[in-house]
Amino acid sequence: MTLVAEGAAPERMQRRELSDRAFAWLLISPALLFILVIVVWPLAETIRLSFTDATLGGENFVGIANYAALFADPKFWQTVGRTFYWMVLAVSLKLIVGLIGASLLNAAIPGKALFRVLVMPPWVIPVAIGVIGWKWMYNGYFGLISGLLQEFGLVEDRVALLATKTSAFYSAIVTDVWVGTPMVTLFFLAAMQGVSKDLYEAAWVDGASRWYRFRRITIPQIMPVIVSMALLSAIWTFNSFEIIWILTEGGPRGATTTLIIDTYKVAISSQRFGEGAARAVVIVVLLATFSLFYLWFLNRVNRQYGAK
Amino acid sequence: MIDRLTLLQKIGVYIATFFFLLFILMPFIEMIRVSLRPMSHLMTADFTWWSEDFSLQAYRDMWVTVPLLGRYIFNSIFVASAVTLITMIVVIPAAYAYARLEFPFKSLSLGGFLAVNMFTGAVLLIPLYRVLRSLSMLNTYWAMIIPGVAFLIPTGIWLLRSYLERIPRELEEAAYVDGASRLYTLRRVVLPLAAPGLIVVGTAVFIGAYAQQFLFAITFNNVREIQPLPAGLYEFIGYQDVTWNEMMAAALTGITPVMIVFLFLQKYLVAGLTAGAVKE
Amino acid sequence: MTHLKTLTVAAGLMAGTVLSAQAQELHFIMCGGEVRAADQKVIDQFQVDNPGVTVKMEAVEWGTCQDKSMQLAAAGDPPDVAYMGSRTLRQLANNDLIVPVTFTPEEEAAYQPGVLKTVTNGGQYWGIPHAFSTKALYINCAVVEAAGAECKAPATWADLVALAKTVTDNTDAAGIGIAGKDFDNTMHMFLDFLYSNGGKVYNDDGTPALDSQQTRETLQLYADLLPYMQSGPTEWERDQMRDLFNDGQIAMYVSGPWGEGQHAEKVPTQIVAPIPAGPSGPSGTILITDSLAVFKGTGNEDLAIKLAKALTSGEAQYDLDSSWGLTPILDYEKLGMTDVYYRKGNWPIFVAGISTGGPEPMVEDFKALQAVFTNMIQGIMLEEGTVDELVTQAGVELAAVR
Numbered sequence: 005m006t007l008v009a010e011g012a013a014p015e016r017m018q019r020r021e022l023s024d025r026a027f028a029w030l031l032i033s034p035a036l037l038f039i040l041v042i043v044v045w046p047l048a049e050t051i052r053l054s055f056t057d058a059t060l061g062g063e064n065f066v067g068i069a070n071y072a073a074l075f076a077d078p079k080f081w082q083t084v085g086r087t088f089y090w091m092v093l094a095v096s097l098k099l100i101v102g103l104i105g106a107s108l109l110n111a112a113i114p115g116k117a118l119f120r121v122l123v124m125p126p127w128v129i130p131v132a133i134g135v136i137g138w139k140w141m142y143n144g145y146f147g148l149i150s151g152l153l154q155e156f157g158l159v160e161d162r163v164a165l166l167a168t169k170t171s172a173f174y175s176a177i178v179t180d181v182w183v184g185t186p187m188v189t190l191f192f193l194a195a196m197q198g199v200s201k202d203l204y205e206a207a208w209v210d211g212a213s214r215w216y217r218f219r220r221i222t223i224p225q226i227m228p229v230i231v232s233m234a235l236l237s238a239i240w241t242f243n244s245f246e247i248i249w250i251l252t253e254g255g256p257r258g259a260t261t262t263l264i265i266d267t268y269k270v271a272i273s274s275q276r277f278g279e280g281a282a283r284a285v286v287i288v289v290l291l292a293t294f295s296l297f298y299l300w301f302l303n304r305v306n307r308q309y310g311a312k
Numbered sequence: 313m314i315d316r317l318t319l320l321q322k323i324g325v326y327i328a329t330f331f332f333l334l335f336i337l338m339p340f341i342e343m344i345r346v347s348l349r350p351m352s353h354l355m356t357a358d359f360t361w362w363s364e365d366f367s368l369q370a371y372r373d374m375w376v377t378v379p380l381l382g383r384y385i386f387n388s389i390f391v392a393s394a395v396t397l398i399t400m401i402v403v404i405p406a407a408y409a410y411a412r413l414e415f416p417f418k419s420l421s422l423g424g425f426l427a428v429n430m431f432t433g434a435v436l437l438i439p440l441y442r443v444l445r446s447l448s449m450l451n452t453y454w455a456m457i458i459p460g461v462a463f464l465i466p467t468g469i470w471l472l473r474s475y476l477e478r479i480p481r482e483l484e485e486a487a488y489v490d491g492a493s494r495l496y497t498l499r500r501v502v503l504p505l506a507a508p509g510l511i512v513v514g515t516a517v518f519i520g521a522y523a524q525q526f527l528f529a530i531t532f533n534n535v536r537e538i539q540p541l542p543a544g545l546y547e548f549i550g551y552q553d554v555t556w557n558e559m560m561a562a563a564l565t566g567i568t569p570v571m572i573v574f575l576f577l578q579k580y581l582v583a584g585l586t587a588g589a590v591k592e
Numbered sequence: 593m594t595h596l597k598t599l600t601v602a603a604g605l606m607a608g609t610v611l612s613a614q615a616q617e618l619h620f621i622m623c624g625g626e627v628r629a630a631d632q633k634v635i636d637q638f639q640v641d642n643p644g645v646t647v648k649m650e651a652v653e654w655g656t657c658q659d660k661s662m663q664l665a666a667a668g669d670p671p672d673v674a675y676m677g678s679r680t681l682r683q684l685a686n687n688d689l690i691v692p693v694t695f696t697p698e699e700e701a702a703y704q705p706g707v708l709k710t711v712t713n714g715g716q717y718w719g720i721p722h723a724f725s726t727k728a729l730y731i732n733c734a735v736v737e738a739a740g741a742e743c744k745a746p747a748t749w750a751d752l753v754a755l756a757k758t759v760t761d762n763t764d765a766a767g768i769g770i771a772g773k774d775f776d777n778t779m780h781m782f783l784d785f786l787y788s789n790g791g792k793v794y795n796d797d798g799t800p801a802l803d804s805q806q807t808r809e810t811l812q813l814y815a816d817l818l819p820y821m822q823s824g825p826t827e828w829e830r831d832q833m834r835d836l837f838n839d840g841q842i843a844m845y846v847s848g849p850w851g852e853g854q855h856a857e858k859v860p861t862q863i864v865a866p867i868p869a870g871p872s873g874p875s876g877t878i879l880i881t882d883s884l885a886v887f888k889g890t891g892n893e894d895l896a897i898k899l900a901k902a903l904t905s906g907e908a909q910y911d912l913d914s915s916w917g918l919t920p921i922l923d924y925e926k927l928g929m930t931d932v933y934y935r936k937g938n939w940p941i942f943v944a945g946i947s948t949g950g951p952e953p954m955v956e957d958f959k960a961l962q963a964v965f966t967n968m969i970q971g972i973m974l975e976e977g978t979v980d981e982l983v984t985q986a987g988v989e990l991a992a993v994r
Contacts, residue, residue: 028415031405042462046439060687137339144824164824255774256826355835441667549653
């Protein structure tokens with residue numbers, strides 16, 4: 005820059021330094037206000053409720069009784085385990101299917117623009133509507149899946165996928181994957197398209213196979229996206245409520261009851277707000293711990309793969 | 313050349329894509345089939361691909377069964393748009409602050425915003441009801457818009473931040489040197505460059521808003537005229553009957569406007585995602 | 593001068609309160625997803641008879657309705673009147689959210705036996721019963737005869753199992769439809785059978801009585817019927833099974849009087865029979881009522897009670913019961929009506945059950961109660977325990993329900 009500017013810079017920097025902070029807070033304040041009123045305050049209230057035995061009628065302070073009862077209940081630990089299993093399985097499947105889908109959509113074939121549009125509907129529609137569609141398909145008597153399987157002679161009798169514990173759980177997983185895959189696919193696709201062609205060229209010149217190029221170039225290059233999508237997806241999947249609720253309401257016999265379903269049943273269905281609040285707090289703590297661990301992992305990955 | 317596929321590989325890709333898309337679109341196929349059948353033939357276990365009594369009757373009847381259907385569709389789009397608009401207005405300055413400026417508690421507050429993602433509104437319903445009541449927002453459009461905005465802000469900031477970080481600082485510095493104020497720089501220099509990112513984040517926020525209106529609508533609102541579509545669909549559930557075909561028809565019709573807009577936007581969406589893929 | 597001023601002000605205030613008292617709005621939540629014609633008639637008339645009063649109807653479907661009313665009450669914004677299942681009354685009453693109602697001796701006497709018991713808690717009435725139902729067994733004769741059996745009402749449980757077996761063995765259809773979904777009518781269906789076996793959920797003194805011989809026999813019935821039930825019974829609740837029945841997929845199932853109309857078109861060969869009697873008791877049924885509850889703290893309690901009484905008065909109630917196909921809730925003949933609808937057709941079967949039937953148990957946490965039964969029933973359907981184990985466990989779980 006010019007001499008004049010250089011000379012003037014420090015003074016301006018000084019001025020900027022002070023107003024930097026103020027400016028920043030000014031910029032953030034609307035967002036902060038929203039969050040404080042709509043999220044933080046009800047959350048504080050929820051935490052407070054978790055130390056009471058609040059029900060419809062009133063409340064008394066009970067200290068950590070709710071938490072003690074919760075941790076002492078073997079069913080609670082089963083639910084925690086089930087929720088993590090649900091999350092890990094669903095997210096893994098979403099990532100894998102998303103990678104496959106993104107690769108397919110990235111391939112140089114005519115019609116790929118159309119295909120990309122066709123991937124979007126599950127993401128665009130309200131989740132509730134899509135899940136109702138799946139519920140219909142899973143019906144043992146009138147559903148598409150049972151009908152098709154019988155039609156093609158793959159099964160003899162009707163297949164009631166939501167009626168037994170194992171099949172209900174995995175059917176819910178399939179629906180959850182269906183809901184989450186489009187977004188993952190599209191983000192992966194975008195990331196793949198951002199990978200520099202030079203890298204591929206160099207490897208190709210050296211005679212690398214397609215699979216090798218995928219494994220050694222594509223994946224590492226988009227790894228930061230994979231990891232960040234994984235975290236977002238994990239959080240949403242952990243709390244995935246509508247999907248399970250509409251399909252099975254947590255049944256049969258608790259086979260699909262994850263922490264959020266349990267919390268809803270206790271807080272809203274049974275009107276036991278205190279106990280429900282305790283569960284809600286547990287969910288937040290678990291997710292926060294998980295996320296912290298994940299962000300640490302993310303940092304390591306970033307350093308390793310040198311992105312940014 | 314590097315991208316050229318052999319014929320065999322092309323066929324393989326087409327087949328795989330077919331199955332992939334089949335998985336994605338199967339429920340829609342089923343919903344369309346359900347919407348085309350008359351109620352009397354809906355609950356039959358005999359599976360047929362095509363039936364003579366497939367008709368668009370349900371699409372006509374649904375307007376009669378649920379007279380406010382058009383209103384519901386409008387409400388859904390209106391609420392989602394309002395949420396997106398307000399969210400973007402709030403998120404852009406905040407994302408800029410996190411992308412560019414240094415200030416105390418920066419990481420902590422960002423982590424705090426992300427933490428909001430960690431619980432759904434489902435858990436906070438009753439305290440939230442009380443808050444909205446004291447703000448006199450119940451049973452108005454605000455009841456669905458305000459919570460929607462609040463829960464989407466973290467995602468918006470998180471996503472937009474990474475786009476803004478990629479804009480070269482030199483451009484901003486050039487503007488400062490020329491005497492521009494910070495707000496001017498933000499408006500005239502940064503935003504235009506961030507356009508792809510804005511579109512992507514705006515789209516993601518719109519979809520998020522469209523998807524989560526259901527819970528807030530049924531809890532915080534009981535004025536039928538302003539209900540959005542997912543809540544309105546419940547009106548197809550009668551005393552002992554569910555008019556499934558009309559419900560599916562209504563659902564499909566309701567999402568069509570949004571899908572059409574998407575068809576136009578998809579070009580920008582993918583371009584935007586490419587321009588600044590979500591990296592950390 | 594001061595007197596005049598005071599008088600004017602006082603007059604103004606009074607006029608103000610009178611006017612504001614006139615312009616009232618009642619928020620009415622109607623569970624079931626639609627407002628029935630008979631009710632709408634009364635509501636319209638009520639608005640005409642009470643100028644300045646508007647009734648804002650909100651019809652919400654059964655799945656979310658009761659939760660929603662309770663949520664509103666919990667958040668301090670209750671509706672004025674709600675039409676809900678009577679099972680919710682105890683929780684609302686114990687939490688001081690609704691007002692007790694009183695009946696004149698004539699009104700009390702007019703109700704069918706057992707009906708008022710479903711709205712009683714702590715010695716007081718908490719809702720005005722508005723719909724009543726009993727159950728019976730529906731049989732599809734076309735399917736039964738196609739299986740080579742005689743279409744006759746099974747009198748005992750052994751007959752029932754035999755008939756179901758015949759149908760399943762000889763046709764594509766399932767013998768019987770039994771509800772197994774986590775839904776309230778799953779529990780109701782089980783209680784239909786339990787009460788047809790002399791069983792009880794609670795003793796008269798309020799102590800749990802579920803862990804009993806009668807319950808074991810009832811659960812054993814379910815176990816015996818399991819091979820002959822519809823596929824995946826844990827997915828079905830009673831209203832959905834109507835479609836299976838209409839499609840000829842199940843030969844029998846238990847439902848209320850409304851079933852006749854629902855099956856008329858597709859199953860013209862249907863017959864109605866009392867629920868078969870178990871080894872330990874006579875044929876009975878579960879008695880379920882839905883009531884109108886008036887919420888506290890709205891300022892419109894008196895007006896709301898007035899509306900509720902209008903909806904449930906003799907003529908209006910008869911109109912509803914006969915047009916909608918409900919078991920008569922009042923003894924209309926005692927009220928002086930003749931040629932009543934329930935002397936005709938299959939109605940006597942539904943009316944006969946009233947005296948031997950048992951009530952839906954009144955507890956505060958009715959969701960927990962439902963869970964006890966769902967657990968037990970699904971346990972036998974998913975073959976996750978023996979009858980003895982499941983009943984014993986249910987007994988333990990029941991004791992924990994408040």
